[in-house]
Amino acid sequence: MRPIDQVRALLKDLIGGPDTPFLARRKQAEEFAAAFVKPTGIVIEAGRLDGIAVEWIVPDGAHATRTFFHLHGGGYVLGTPAASRALTCALALRARCRVVSVDYRLAPEHPFPAAVEDAVRAYRALLAQGHEAGDLAIGGESAGGGLAVATLVEARAQNLPMPSSLIAISPWSDMQCEAGSFAIKADVDPMLTRRSLKEMADAYLSGADPLDIRASPALADLSGLPSMLIHAGSDEVLLDDAIALIDAASAARVEAKLVIFAGMIHVWHMFHAMLPEANEAIDALCAFVTDRWDESEVSRTSIVKQKRSSDGTS
Amino acid sequence: MGRLENKIALVTGGGSGIGRGCAIALAVEGARIIVGDVDVKGAAETCDAIIANGGEARPRLLDVSSETYWRSFAEFVEHEFGALHILVNNAGICISRPLLEMSFEAWRRQMGINLDGVFLGTKAMLPLMVKSGGGSVINISSVAGIKGIPGMSGYCASKGGVRLFTKAVALECARAKNNVRVNSIHPGAIETPIWLKLGNDGEMPSLDAGRNSDAMEEVRHAGARATPLGHSGMPADIAAGIVYLASDDARFVTGTELIIDGGVMAG
Secondary structure, eight states, X not given: OOHHHHHHHHHHHXXXXXXXXXXXXXXXXXXXXHTOOOOSSEEEEEEEETTEEEEEEEETTOOSSOEEEEEXXXXXXXXXXXXXXXXXXXXXXXXXXXXXXXXXXXXXXXOTTXXXXXXXXXXXXXXXXXXXXXXXXXXXXXXXXXXXXXXXXXXXXXTOOOOSEEEEESOOOOTTOOOTHHHHTTTTOSSOOHHHHHHHHHHHHTXXXXXXXXXXXXXXXXXXXXXXXXXXXXXXXXXXXXXXXXXXXXXXXXXXEEEEETTOOTTGGGGTTTOHHHHHHHHHHHXXXXXXXXXXXXXXXXXXXXXXXXXXXX | OOTTTTOEEEXXXXXXXXXXXXXXXXXXXXXXXXXXXXXXXXXXXXXXXXXXXTOXXXXXEOOTTOHHHHHHHHHHHHHHHSOOOEEEEOOOOOOOOOGGGOOHHHHHHHHIIIIIHHHHHHHHHHHHHHHTTOEEEEEEOOGGGTSOOTTOHHHHHHXXXXXXXXXXXXXXXXXXXXXXXXXXXXXXXXOSGGGTTTTTTOOOOOHHHHTOHHHHHHHHHHHHHHOTTSSOBOHHHHHHHHHHHHSGGGTTOOSOEEEESTTGGGO
């Protein structure tokens, strides 16, 4: 049995079918989180950013200031920072950075735009603590991937500085749920269907316009956003959402890269303990984020030097 | 009325240990405090303690080894406080390791925080201090900045650098008649988190480690054995010296090295 087939078998046990209602999935997400064993060399602690609950993941020997701002997945209706620890801990350990994962409010109790508001508020608070924007990166999986883009679209509208990079893993970026991949990939996606996503979209929007760019950031003008790396599996119904996002990025002349992993499913990264392709993907994300941080540091240093010489004080 | 009313003070590494004790002591004397630390949470806890006692304090992330962070920090202080009178360059780490086992990377990291950090901080904040009518820069060196200690070549080098950097800048400021005094303080064995990880990887321990009573007890014994007065010191012992150097009581004191070590350097 190939590792990806083992993951598929595990998923079947875990969530039943792809049409399982989301409220039933909340409990599964909790169980999934409870089963997670924290790796050694990492400290996880609860915190707050301007009142928004967050989880800090700090590996030993973390870079002093580089911080990855994480938004978890779960269709805006489920998921928690704890449920994404398999991913966030791996990112923290391999990129040697702090990860701050936002426990944004969920629908249907707190519909759109609660999630975006919470994420922007936490991002603003992180900057207010003194973080250089260039030392920050943002990203998330599934709804968290879309939310990461929406957060920056809104942050840009509020004139907040941009982080040095964005990563989106199997992003859900369009609440209309009408892309072709919903039909084409229906037979191979073990986790999601158009029906289950539509149910979550309805709960999240609660009557709001699905064309609102903060809900469907693939429809936004992405000008001014940082360079982004998008990962998608070939075997997921959200494949076209990733493609829509890279189209929007290209249209806005944002440096962006989409990598489609053959035979992989929705957010396969989460299963890196058993899946070589997940390790490969996480390493690629960490290398991308770290390279952007390095570039940002070099450019900031040279800006300091340029300013100095133009002041005549160098 | 406190000795530091209407003064504004910046303490680096104020999220724990001597920096925290110092920030609190300066606040007790009436100074408004800015706490800079890579540990924002620790910095916020220090500020909470000050505010709970009726003082004024603001935490902000600061990587003292980064010129970029110092530039934004200087802008922040000028924008939010408009002046600066007291700069305590306290942030430091201790990587204890025999020379042949010390990696260049570890050496550079320690130098980056302990020595570059003092250079960058003094350089970044001095213009605002001069603009504010003068003030006091207090650099935290160590007895290890005066005498050698086996297994601590990097720490000694960094702290020795701080000692002489202090004297040179003190003379520069005196010559410039800018009313800024610059002094160093040399703590001996003080019970702070920095000492708890000696012999481990040399990384800064977490605040929780500072509350580990067994480890603390061991440090207390080791410190006591090495100290003529028979016990190790507390952050408050250093803070008292910092308050003195920060206040006008020390108006004739610049370029000096204030040793607070329970007698270690006397023998």
